Amino acid sequence: xxxxxxxxxxxxxxxxxxxxxxxxxxxxxxxxxxxxxxxxxxxxxxxxxxxxxxxxxxxxxxxxxxxxxxxxxxxxxxxxxxxxxxxxxxxxxxxxxxxxxxxxxxxxxxxxxxxxxxxxxxxxxxxxxxxxxxxxxxxxxxxxxxxxxxxxxxxxxxxxxxxxxxxxxxxxxxxxxxxxxxxxxxxxxxxxxxxxxxxxxxxxxxxxxxxxxxxxxxxxxxxxxxxxxxxxxxxxxxxxxxxxxxxxxxxxxxxxxxxxxxxxxxxxxxxxxxxxxxxxxxxxxxxxxxxxxxxxxxxxxxxxxxxxxxxxxxxxxxxxxxxxxxxxxxxxxxxxxxxxxxxxxxxxxxxxxxxxxxxxxxxxxxxxxxxxxxxxxxxxxxx
Amino acid sequence: xxxxxxxxxxxxxxxxxxxxxxxxxxxxxxxxxxxxxxxxxxxxxxxxxxxxxxxxxxxxxxxxxxxxxxxxxxxxxxxxxxxxxxxxxxxxxxxxxxxxxxxxxxxxxxxxxxxxxxxxxxxxxxxxxxxxxxxxxxxxxxxxxxxxxxxxxxxxxxxxxxxxxxxxxxxxxxxxxxxxxxxxxxxxxxxxxxxxxxxxxxxxxxxxxxxxxxxxxxxxxxxxxxxxxxxxxxxxxxxxxxxxxxxxxxxxxxxxxxxxxxxxxxxxxxxxxxxxxxxxxxxxxxxxxxxxxxxxxxxxxxxxxxxxxxxxxxxxxxxxxxxxxxxxxxxxxxxxxxxxxxxxxxxxxxxxxxxxxxxxxxxxxxxxxxxxxxxxxxxxxxxxxxxxxxxxxxxxxxxxxxxxxxxxxxxxxxxxxxxxxxxxxxxxxxxxxxxxxxxxxxxxxxxxxxxxxxxxxxxxxxxxxxxxxxxxxxxxxxxxxxxxxxxxxxxxxxxxxxxxxxxxxxxxxxxxx
Numbered sequence: 080x081x082x083x084x085x086x087x088x089x090x091x092x093x094x095x096x097x098x099x100x101x102x103x104x105x106x107x108x109x110x111x112x113x114x115x116x117x118x119x120x121x122x123x124x125x126x127x128x129x130x131x132x133x134x135x136x137x138x139x140x141x142x143x144x145x146x147x148x149x150x151x152x153x154x155x156x157x158x159x160x161x162x163x164x165x166x167x168x169x170x171x172x173x174x175x176x177x178x179x180x181x182x183x184x185x186x187x188x189x190x191x192x193x194x195x196x197x198x199x200x201x202x203x204x205x206x207x208x209x210x211x212x213x214x215x216x217x218x219x220x221x222x223x224x225x226x227x228x229x230x231x232x233x234x235x236x237x238x239x240x241x242x243x244x245x246x247x248x249x250x251x252x253x254x255x256x257x258x259x260x261x262x263x264x265x266x267x268x269x270x271x272x273x274x275x276x277x278x279x280x281x282x283x284x285x286x287x288x289x290x291x292x293x294x295x296x297x298x299x300x301x302x303x304x305x306x307x308x309x310x311x312x313x314x315x316x317x318x319x320x321x322x323x324x325x326x327x328x329x330x331x332x333x334x335x336x337x338x339x340x341x342x343x344x345x346x347x348x349x350x351x352x353x354x355x356x357x358x359x360x361x362x363x364x365x366x367x368x369x370x371x372x373x374x375x376x377x378x379x380x381x382x383x384x385x386x387x388x389x390x391x392x393x394x395x396x397x398x399x400x401x402x403x404x405x406x407x408x409x410x411x412x413x414x415x416x417x418x419x420x421x422x423x424x425x426x427x428x429x430x431x432x433x434x435x436x437x438x439x440x441x442x443x444x445x446x447x448x449x450x451x452x453x454x455x456x457x458x459x460x461x462x
Numbered sequence: 463x464x465x466x467x468x469x470x471x472x473x474x475x476x477x478x479x480x481x482x483x484x485x486x487x488x489x490x491x492x493x494x495x496x497x498x499x500x501x502x503x504x505x506x507x508x509x510x511x512x513x514x515x516x517x518x519x520x521x522x523x524x525x526x527x528x529x530x531x532x533x534x535x536x537x538x539x540x541x542x543x544x545x546x547x548x549x550x551x552x553x554x555x556x557x558x559x560x561x562x563x564x565x566x567x568x569x570x571x572x573x574x575x576x577x578x579x580x581x582x583x584x585x586x587x588x589x590x591x592x593x594x595x596x597x598x599x600x601x602x603x604x605x606x607x608x609x610x611x612x613x614x615x616x617x618x619x620x621x622x623x624x625x626x627x628x629x630x631x632x633x634x635x636x637x638x639x640x641x642x643x644x645x646x647x648x649x650x651x652x653x654x655x656x657x658x659x660x661x662x663x664x665x666x667x668x669x670x671x672x673x674x675x676x677x678x679x680x681x682x683x684x685x686x687x688x689x690x691x692x693x694x695x696x697x698x699x700x701x702x703x704x705x706x707x708x709x710x711x712x713x714x715x716x717x718x719x720x721x722x723x724x725x726x727x728x729x730x731x732x733x734x735x736x737x738x739x740x741x742x743x744x745x746x747x748x749x750x751x752x753x754x755x756x757x758x759x760x761x762x763x764x765x766x767x768x769x770x771x772x773x774x775x776x777x778x779x780x781x782x783x784x785x786x787x788x789x790x791x792x793x794x795x796x797x798x799x800x801x802x803x804x805x806x807x808x809x810x811x812x813x814x815x816x817x818x819x820x821x822x823x824x825x826x827x828x829x830x831x832x833x834x835x836x837x838x839x840x841x842x843x844x845x846x847x848x849x850x851x852x853x854x855x856x857x858x859x860x861x862x863x864x865x866x867x868x869x870x871x872x873x874x875x876x877x878x879x880x881x882x883x884x885x886x887x888x889x890x891x892x893x894x895x896x897x898x899x900x901x902x903x904x905x906x907x908x909x910x911x912x913x914x915x916x917x918x919x920x921x922x923x924x925x926x927x928x929x930x931x932x933x934x935x936x937x938x939x940x941x942x943x944x945x946x947x948x949x950x951x952x953x954x955x956x957x958x959x960x961x962x963x964x965x966x967x968x969x970x971x972x973x974x975x
Contacts, residue, residue: 309837314830317819324813327767328805329827330794 112435119431123424131420138406138424145405146398156394156401158289162355164393165296166375168303168386169347172340173226174376175307175384176320178233182244184372185251186225186345188365190352192255193221195363198272198279198356199262210279215353222349223342225251230341234334248372252365259364271361281358292358299347304386316340348372381432395432399425466528467492467653468513468544468622473522475508482508486522486679488672490622490653495644497664497685498657500674501697501899502870506657509674510624514546515539526622545615546624551607553599559610560595563617585616589646604752605636612643623647624655629663631753634927634960641667659697661690662928673697698900706907706932708952709915714742716778717888717919718764723773723789725759733759735943737773741888743780746910746920748934748951750927750959756943757923758808761890764921765805766793777801780887780917804886806878808893808923810870814877817866821847821858821876824865828884850879854905871902878909889913892923907933927956939963 124135131138146156166183173180180186194214201210229243260267273279284290307313319326319336326333352368360367378396382388403421470488474481483505490496500506511517513524515533523530526542533539539546553562560579579595586593591609599607608628615623625644629637644654644667658664664671664685671688673680673696680696694702719740725733734756741747749757762768764775766788775788779800786799796803811817815824825843833839847861854875858868865873874894881889891910895903910933914920924930930937931951939946939962946962 311830311836311838314823314826314838317823318816318827321816321818322812324809325816325827328765328793328807328813330766330792330797332792332794 108439111438115431115435115438116428119428122431123427126427127420127424130423138420141405141409142399142402142424144409145401145403148405152401154287154289156397158292158359159401160394160397161289161293161296162351163371163374163378163397164389165299165351165354166348166371167378167382167389167393168296168300169351170344170375171303171379171384171386171389172307172313172316172347173344174379176316176337176340178230178320178337178341178344179241180226180229180244180341180344181241181373181376182226182229182247183348183375184368184370185244185248186222186348187352187355187368187372188248188251188255188363189225190218190222190349191356191360191363191367192251192258192352193217193349194279194353194356195269195272196258198361199269201279202273203276203278205278207276207278207280211281211357214279214357215350218349218353218356219346220349222352223346226341226345226348227338230338230345233341234337255363255365268364269362273361279357280361281354288358292354295354295358299350300386300390303347307384307386312336312339377429381436396429399428465491465493467494467526469525469528470509470513471523471525473509473512473519473524475505475512475517475519481677483512483519483674484677484679486674488679488682490655492621492653493648493651494670495648495654495656495668496682497668497671498655498674499659499661499664499671499693499697501659502897503676503899504674504697505677506674507626510546510626510655510657513539513544513622513624540618540620543619543621544624545618545620545622547608547611547615547626547628549626549628549630551611553607553610555600556598558596558598559593559602559613562599562610563595563614567618581617582613585613589616589643589650591643604631605633605639608632608640621651622653622655624657626657627659628656629658629660630925633752633963634956635964637663660926661693664688664693665690675699694900702900702904706904706929707911708933708935709911711742711744711914711935712917714744715780716740717743717780718778719776720760720764721774721776723760723763723775724771725763725768726771733943734763734770737940737943737945739938739945739948741919741921743887743919744914744917745935746914746922746933748930748937749921749923749940750930750937751940751963753925755940755963757892757940759943760940761805761807761892761921761923764788764890765803766791766796777803777888802884802887804881804884804889806874806881806889806891806894808896810873810877811866814881815865815873818864820860820862820864821851821856822861824876825850825880825883828880846880846883850876850883854879870897871899874898874902874906878906882909882913885916886913886918888919888921890921890923893925894922895929896925927959930959931956 120139124138127133127135127138145152147153166187170180170183194217197210197214197217201213205213225247226244229238229240229247232238232243233240256267259269263269281291284294307316315326315331315336318329318331319333323333326336355367356363374396378389378392382392403425406421406424407419466489468488468490470486473483473486475483486505486509488496498506498509508517512519513533515535515538518534524533525531526544531542533542533544536546554565557565560575560582563582564573564578582593582595585591591613593606593609593613597606599610602610608631612623628640632640644656647654656668665688668685670682671685671693672682673693675697683692683696690704691701694704721738723734723737727733737756737760739747749760751757759768763770770789773789777786777788779786781800786801788796788801791799805814807813816827822840822844825846826838826840829843830838832842844861850856851858851861856868856872856875856879858872865876868876878891878894889910894906894910898906907929910920910922922930922934931954934951936948937951937954937959938948939959941963949958949962
């Protein structure tokens with residue numbers, strides 16, 4: 080091509096345009112993620128300085144201190160992460176099928192209620208391990224039922240599962256309130272049950288109450304990973320999620336798979352409810368799930384429905400949450416309103432993590448200078 | 463004044479490292495029809511999108527009436543009197559033809575619909591359209607909708623018209639009508655660019671042919687000096703044998719009999735109306751008809767995916783000699799009966815395959831149930847995937863690459879390869895060469911013929927009548943859900959099929975049965 084006859088010409092392409100990346104090496108994608116997260120930390124630092132005037136190094140110190148300050152704090156971090164991970168893993172089979180289960184909070188809560196009810200009525204009538212098993216069964220069934228109702232409606236009448244499962248959360252909360260008042264009409268509050276005999280309590284291993292929760296969640300995570308990746312049912316879930324038409328075409332009974340998967344997802348949430356009661360709280364209240372059912376949705380998405388990545392995502396989220404709590408208590412005495420700065424920082428970090436996914440899948444171009452662009456084009460054409 | 467309506471000089475467009483157009487030079491004179499010829503993915507649409515303001519060239523110049531222009535939006539394109547008629551119509555169903563024509567135009571106050579209708583009629587009379595400006599779009603046939611699209615750009619004063627595969631949805635008769643209109647526009651001094659890959663239409667209609675191959679501009683030739691062979695060679699880059707084999711059927715016996723099947727959609731409209739026919743082993747039965755005449759429902763009914771209101775589908779099992787009723791059975795039940803039915807659906811990535819899965823996982827779709835284990839067996843599917851990739855020369859980075867990233871031809875090879883691998887006794891393929899380049903298309907025809915020789919009963923739903931006539935043994939013509947006729951492919955003509963596509967007579971008996 081003759082360059083001499085070309086004159087500079089106004090390029091009126093948009094200033095910024097975005098294209099999808101086709102292939103990206105693992106190394107490069109990790110680099111992008113690291114860079115974006117670094118940017119997030121920097122952004123956090125600047126915002127903290129502007130808002131509080133406190134040296135950001137101190138703030139980061141607080142965050143790290145909140146998670147790793149003492150062995151106790153570390154164990155609490157691990158337990159919190161395990162619980163979040165467990166619930167994230169529980170919602171994943173449904174998500175993988177593109178069934179947007181926003182009802183994990185309620186499914187866990189109803190599982191907790193079922194376990195507490197077992198403890199409340201059984202008391203010491205059975206050996207502890209029998210009580211624990213009965214609790215487990217009851218919670219599993221309760222969780223499965225709570226997810227199964229919207230699942231059934233979705234499969235048969237194609238109702239919107241997002242709204243339905245969300246509403247079921249409130250029904251679960253009201254049920255818990257009802258039973259608390261039913262059991263204790265004067266206060267509507269239940270102290271930890273069987274604190275004297277520890278009947279229905281999971282055992283404490285190596286002096287750490289948190290350990291058994293972490294172990295059980297690890298087993299659940301591994302099982303779900305294998306189920307989704309290697310089993311025939313897991314394959315059916317992927318096919319139904321990707322394209323219902325393809326599923327019908329190869330003879331998958333879509334309704335059956337939807338109901339089955341939602342039942343499994345709900346049952347796992349129920350198991351998490353049991354774990355919370357039997358391993359930690361030994362009682363129930365409407366706030367004990369603590370929003371984990373919703374955070375789990377984000378964790379599952381962030382991890383692209385891969386249980387192994389969820390281990391890291393839930394650790395990161397809990398680390399930030401704990402750090403936020405620490406900032407609030409460290410700064411709280413000096414300045415009112417500081418308690419919220421932790422949440423602001425958590426929000427910023429999560430935003431950056433989500434943004435890193437964007438930069439991994441898309442390439443952002445800026446309008447190029449004519450000469451440079453011409454050279455690039457030449458290179459491509461001759462390649 | 464020169465007579466060049468639009469000129470492209472050295473147009474280059476890259477998407478990332480992919481070169482979509484490289485140094486393309488085009489000149490269209492007033493009163494001339496230029497065909498833009500090229501296989502799928504050769505950059506025809508990208509080029510036209512640059513003229514109509516959707517993309518911007520990286521290099522090169524666009525000149526309208528001899529003056530260089532920068533076209534930033536479709537609106538700009540209209541300023542330069544360039545009008546594009548897209549393959550997929552962009553009309554509001556609930557509006558009348560005249561309302562659609564003025565939709566989106568600037569103007570003060572209220573539109574005077576009477577006057578607009580009059581103007582529409584004027585344009586319509588001038589070029590020989592046949593249109594009622596008051597008619598609503600939802601009452602219109604495909605060809606009428608296309609007419610509205612063309613009038614729309616003429617109403618806006620377009621002197622340069624670009625038509626993107628306008629004949630893909632038309633019957634031969636409607637195509638002739640359209641060509642007459644285009645010729646009248648040419649006589650009126652309009653410059654017309656028509657994108658197509660049907661060679662005989664190029665030869666019949668255009669004055670000049672510009673050929674693109676993989677983004678490269680190959681050249682422009684006068685149609686008078688071109689032949690189908692020479693154009694194909696320009697398109698593909700080498701000589702291609704354009705003959706389709708048709709081996710004589712050996713010992714045809716009835717494999718599938720469809721009797722009086724009916725089905726309705728949710729609104730009670732009949733999608734299939736008393737359809738009866740039979741397919742023989744060792745024969746290819748072609749199905750011809752305007753898109754959406756019930757072809758999809760018919761195949762899905764046989765595959766167990768479409769509920770029927772009445773009728774019967776009988777399969778003769780060649781192994782046992784038993785007659786099996788397939789109606790009201792699920793795909794899985796049909797399989798369990800021992801019916802080896804393979805189905806290449808029209809929607810390859812949305813039905814036949816899972817786009818986000820690799821070749822291996824897509825092979826598993828048919829076979830994953832095998833064995834008692836609750837876990838997946840990946841060895842067999844991996845071997846099959848590698849075999850298909852090798853034998854059918856599928857171009858893919860690996861057997862695990864999501865198939866949606868492959869080109870149309872490779873996707874089709876994966877799908878057809880899987881369906882054939884289960885050694886079917888009945889093979890149904892819906893539009894198996896749609897969007898494929900010439901080489902891939904001929905490979906697909908060969909594969910279908912191979913199955914035919916093996917004694918498979920093949921049903922082939924096609925859109926290119928020339929191919930149907932050359933490849934099939936019998937052709938069933940379907941119109942509005944009814945069987946118009948079943949004709950012998952060896953003795954029919956395109957016009958006969960085209961006539962049958964639009965003139966359905968209920969109760970007509972198949973002539974050669």
